[in-house]
Amino acid sequence: MSRLAIDGGPKAKPTPYQVTNRYGDEEMKLIQEVLESGRLMGVDGKVKDFEEETARFFGVPYCVMVTSGTAALHVALAALGVSEGDEVITNPMTDIGTVAAILALHAVPVFADIDPKTRLISPTAVRERITDRTKAMITVHMAGLPCPVDEFLKIREETGVRLLEDCAQAHGARYKGQLVGTIGDASGFSMNESKQMSTGDGGFVLTNDEEVARVASLYRDKTYVRGGGLRHGMQPVPFFAMNYRPTCLQAAVGIAQLHKLEGLVERREAIVRRYYNELADVPNLEFPTLVDEGEASWWPLGVRYTGENPSKDEIVEALKAEGVPAGHCMSAVRNILRTEMIQNRQYYPFAEEPPSFWKDVEYDPDSCPNVDALQDGVIRLPVDERYSDEDISQTIEAVRKVFGHYFA
Numbered sequence: 001m002s003r004l005a006i007d008g009g010p011k012a013k014p015t016p017y018q019v020t021n022r023y024g025d026e027e028m029k030l031i032q033e034v035l036e037s038g039r040l041m042g043v044d045g046k047v048k049d050f051e052e053e054t055a056r057f058f059g060v061p062y063c064v065m066v067t068s069g070t071a072a073l074h075v076a077l078a079a080l081g082v083s084e085g086d087e088v089i090t091n092p093m094t095d096i097g098t099v100a101a102i103l104a105l106h107a108v109p110v111f112a113d114i115d116p117k118t119r120l121i122s123p124t125a126v127r128e129r130i131t132d133r134t135k136a137m138i139t140v141h142m143a144g145l146p147c148p149v150d151e152f153l154k155i156r157e158e159t160g161v162r163l164l165e166d167c168a169q170a171h172g173a174r175y176k177g178q179l180v181g182t183i184g185d186a187s188g189f190s191m192n193e194s195k196q197m198s199t200g201d202g203g204f205v206l207t208n209d210e211e212v213a214r215v216a217s218l219y220r221d222k223t224y225v226r227g228g229g230l231r232h233g234m235q236p237v238p239f240f241a242m243n244y245r246p247t248c249l250q251a252a253v254g255i256a257q258l259h260k261l262e263g264l265v266e267r268r269e270a271i272v273r274r275y276y277n278e279l280a281d282v283p284n285l286e287f288p289t290l291v292d293e294g295e296a297s298w299w300p301l302g303v304r305y306t307g308e309n310p311s312k313d314e315i316v317e318a319l320k321a322e323g324v325p326a327g328h329c330m331s332a333v334r335n336i337l338r339t340e341m342i343q344n345r346q347y348y349p350f351a352e353e354p355p356s357f358w359k360d361v362e363y364d365p366d367s368c369p370n371v372d373a374l375q376d377g378v379i380r381l382p383v384d385e386r387y388s389d390e391d392i393s394q395t396i397e398a399v400r401k402v403f404g405h406y407f408a
């Protein structure tokens with residue numbers, strides 16, 4: 001076994017990863033069509049095309065495109081009837097956008113821990129958090145791993161709490177054969193550039209419910225009714241809503257990206273299968289267990305380091321030195337419960353007091369220990385459909401080299 005690169009030895013991954021431009025001829029052609037049409041504003045045109053095609057692909061009647069994943073979750077929660085003072089349950093290992101969507105409605109985020117086995121929001125923990133103020137629960141299909149949606153549907157049946165799926169990291173993942181995002185009352189997807197589908201920034205809501213779709217469509221566009229032959233000046237404006245309209249340029253890219261999704265999911269599955277198979281005997285390394293009948297749409301892969309010495313951080317640094325862009329955490333924020341925003345209930349940048357809807361709420365920073373435990377041990381391994389087979393072989397070699405060095 002050669003010397004570790006961190007100690008001056010040769011790198012196991014000496015060449016850069018093969019990462020070609022994810023945007024190609026089809027994106028270019030569709031963008032050109034938009035520019036040639038002379039209309040970029042997203043009230044019809046390619047935005048409508050994107051919505052129709054995306055709904056068809058996912059097998060739901062309704063898709064509403066918006067400007068981001070955060071906007072998608074905000075719009076979806078509003079359309080599900082969440083309003084001031086309602087409680088919405090999610091887990092604190094997600095993107096801050098999930099929580100921002102709740103707070104934007106002056107609703108109260110309530111945090112449930114993850115199940116250490118699935119690494120996803122625990123149905124048992126959700127049940128324990130339900131009160132008579134709970135309006136919705138958000139299942140985050142984190143890192144492309146599908147949640148056991150049936151268990152949340154059961155909670156919905158028993159309690160009436162509405163189910164929103166956060167699919168920002170899970171385009172193309174399946175549960176019991178069904179694409180995630182099509183099972184709950186509604187779902188929100190992100191299309192920022194780190195996601196399986198990218199429009200640079202963007203997002204969309206899916207739903208099977210006509211009323212949810214109607215309200216979502218109004219809520220993303222200041223409640224304006226488009227294309228209904230309404231005379232100028234006659235917009236009824238039934239309630240308050242922001243402008244979350246995407247442009248037709250985003251939608252053009254989104255259509256081309258949708259066409260690549262199935263191939264991308266398949267290629268990532270093949271890559272991750274190699275990680276599972278070829279790293280199975282590495283000591284102190286644990287792979288995620290998918291829920292029964294779950295099919296992931298892999299994002300970066302979170303493996304768990306179960307050793308103590310060296311530290312997880314030392315392992316990650318050793319992997320980086322070998323040329324592997326390993327990561328220390330599954331999310332930009334390690335545990336949202338521990339942020340200043342949540343602990344101080346700091347809603348406005350300069351306010352000295354929490355706002356009234358959030359005043360009497362307290363958050364125990366230690367109340368989701370499984371999130372802390374997972375983030376303590378997790379190592380993010382890179383997954384990208386564009387990587388060559390040699391990239392994957394060298395990544396595997398780097399992991400084997402580092403673990404082999406410490407645990408020979």
Ligand SMILES: Cc1ncc(COP(=O)(O)O)c(C=O)c1O
Nearest residue numbers: 068069070095097098168190192
């Ligand atoms: C799980 C999750 N939810 C919500 C969001 C918010 O999406 P966006 O960044 O498009 O607003 C993200 C994006 O990082 C995410 O990963």
